[in-house]
Amino acid sequence: MFKWLDPYAKPETLYRICGLWFPWLMTLAVLTLLLGTVWGLGFTPADYQQGDSYRIIHIHVPAAIWSMGAYSSMAIAAFIALVWQIKVAQWAVGAIAPIGAVYTLIALLTGMAWGKPMWGTWWVWDARLTSELILLFLYLGVIALSGAFADRQMGAKASALLAVVGVVNLPIIHFSVEWWNTLHQGATITKFAKPSIDPSMLWPLLLSILGFALLLAALTCLRLRTAILLNEQHRPWVRALAQQSDQKGNVPQTNAGRTV
Amino acid sequence: MPEFYFESLSAFWQMGGYALFVWLSFGSTYGLLFGLWWYSQRSQNRILQDLAKKQSREQRVRAQQQQEEEANESKT
Numbered sequence: 001m002f003k004w005l006d007p008y009a010k011p012e013t014l015y016r017i018c019g020l021w022f023p024w025l026m027t028l029a030v031l032t033l034l035l036g037t038v039w040g041l042g043f044t045p046a047d048y049q050q051g052d053s054y055r056i057i058h059i060h061v062p063a064a065i066w067s068m069g070a071y072s073s074m075a076i077a078a079f080i081a082l083v084w085q086i087k088v089a090q091w092a093v094g095a096i097a098p099i100g101a102v103y104t105l106i107a108l109l110t111g112m113a114w115g116k117p118m119w120g121t122w123w124v125w126d127a128r129l130t131s132e133l134i135l136l137f138l139y140l141g142v143i144a145l146s147g148a149f150a151d152r153q154m155g156a157k158a159s160a161l162l163a164v165v166g167v168v169n170l171p172i173i174h175f176s177v178e179w180w181n182t183l184h185q186g187a188t189i190t191k192f193a194k195p196s197i198d199p200s201m202l203w204p205l206l207l208s209i210l211g212f213a214l215l216l217a218a219l220t221c222l223r224l225r226t227a228i229l230l231n232e233q234h235r236p237w238v239r240a241l242a243q244q245s246d247q248k249g250n251v252p253q254t255n256a257g258r259t260v
Numbered sequence: 261m262p263e264f265y266f267e268s269l270s271a272f273w274q275m276g277g278y279a280l281f282v283w284l285s286f287g288s289t290y291g292l293l294f295g296l297w298w299y300s301q302r303s304q305n306r307i308l309q310d311l312a313k314k315q316s317r318e319q320r321v322r323a324q325q326q327q328e329e330e331a332n333e334s335k336t
Contacts, residue, residue, distance in 0.1 A: 037286070042272060043262040052276035056285045063289065102296045110285040117281050200262065215293065219300060226304045233311050246312035 009086050012237050015228045018221035025221060029214035036207035044201050056114040058205055062212035064107035065190065067135060068170055070100035070216055074142070075167045078160035088224075090156050091231060093163055094146055095223035099216055101139035108132060119183055127176035128184035131169060138166040 007013055040058030047054035074096040081090035111129065112122045123129065142159045149155035177186045189195040195202055232238045266272040275282040 039262070041282075041286070042264055042266065045265055046276060051278060053278035053281055055275070055282055059285060059289045098300075099296065102292050106289050106292055109288050113281045113285040113288075117278055219297065222297075222300050222304055226300070226307055229307045229311065233314075238311065239315060242308050242311035242315055245308040246316070 009088050011088055011228045011232050011235075014088055015225055018225045018228075022218055022221040022225070025214055025218035029211055029218050032207055032214055033211035036204050036211050039204035040201075040208060044204060047201075050118060053114060053117050054201075056110050057201075058208045060107060060110040060114060061188070061205060062209040063103045063110065064132070065209060066212045066216050067100055067103040067107050067132070068173060069213070070096055070103055071135060071138070071163075071166070071170060074100060075163050078163035081160050082157070082164065087231070088228070090160060091227040092220070092224055093142065093156075093160055095220055095227050096216075097139050097142045097146075097159075097163075099219050099223070101136060101143065103212070103216070104132065104136040104139060108136065115183075124183055126182045126184060127180040128173065128182050131173040131176050134169055135166075135173060138162070138169060142166075 008017065036058060041055055044055075046052045074093055077089045077092040077096065080086055081093060108129075111132075115124075116122050142163050145162055146155045146159035149158065174187075174190070176182060177184050188197050189202070189205070197205070229238055229241075233242075273279060
């Protein structure tokens with residue numbers, strides 16, 4: 001059934017595809033983020049209760065959504081790596097984890113900077129905040145475990161296993177605002193009902209969400225390319241690439257030598 | 261197209277009194293994202309160079325070994 005996917009699991013093919021996609025994804029991500037940020041910061045009205053502090057929503061919500069989105073994709077890759085032993089899926093886990101960790105950190109930091117003026121405190125041990133902090137620790141655990149074994153294969157397996165097990169935290173984060181009494185507000189747009197936000201504020205928010213998604217994809221491509229080269233360094237195609245880049249690097253020098 | 265919400269640029273910077281929190285958020289976000297991109301890009305740029313260096317070192321070592329072997333053979 002998944003026969004058509006097979007060629008994409010070949011490291012060399014994936015390396016080229018990621019190289020092809022990266023510039024487009026990165027350009028689109030930067031443009032979308034720029035537009036969403038400028039729109040959200042300067043061209044939307046202030047909130048009737050929260051004033052201009054609510055503008056933090058334009059980075060807080062996208063970062064929080066994709067901190068979980070990144071975790072889901074990382075866990076799917078980890079599952080594929082564990083069950084079907086596909087190498088590139090294993091490398092994808094290592095490529096996504098630091099991006100997810102940064103997104104989670106952003107969600108936490110912006111949440112703190114928003115909580116201080118609105119709730120009167122930088123931090124409370126509230127269900128939503130605590131479960132998001134656990135998400136950060138899960139990411140850090142996945143990163144740390146992959147480098148914690150002398151045998152690289154063993155470390156990769158352990159980190160993939162932690163990534164898969166950590167999925168239980170995702171529904172806890174999402175439903176924490178319903179299951180427990182928390183200081184954090186309920187869902188605004190990620191629910192099966194009309195979003196409880198005015199369209200004038202919704203559009204720049206959706207743009208930022210798209211921007212964070214594109215950036216996640218772009219950075220995954222970039223980091224996956226590095227991981228592929230690192231793991232395939234003894235293969236002929238990587239050796240040829242390295243030699244090419246070496247010659248390219250030397251060309252300007254030899255040319256300069258000739259003209260002088 | 262929506263209009264600029266603030267009356268002046270200085271009002272924009274003040275963010276209705278929430279300047280510290282708003283700019284702290286946006287500053288740390290884009291600082292972290294830029295840092296992540298910079299780090300990832302640097303590793304990608306360096307890896308092929310490093311591999312090329314490693315390969316030429318391997319070649320030199322191999323050539324050296326071959327020379328020594330040939331020298332030993334000619335002695336005997």
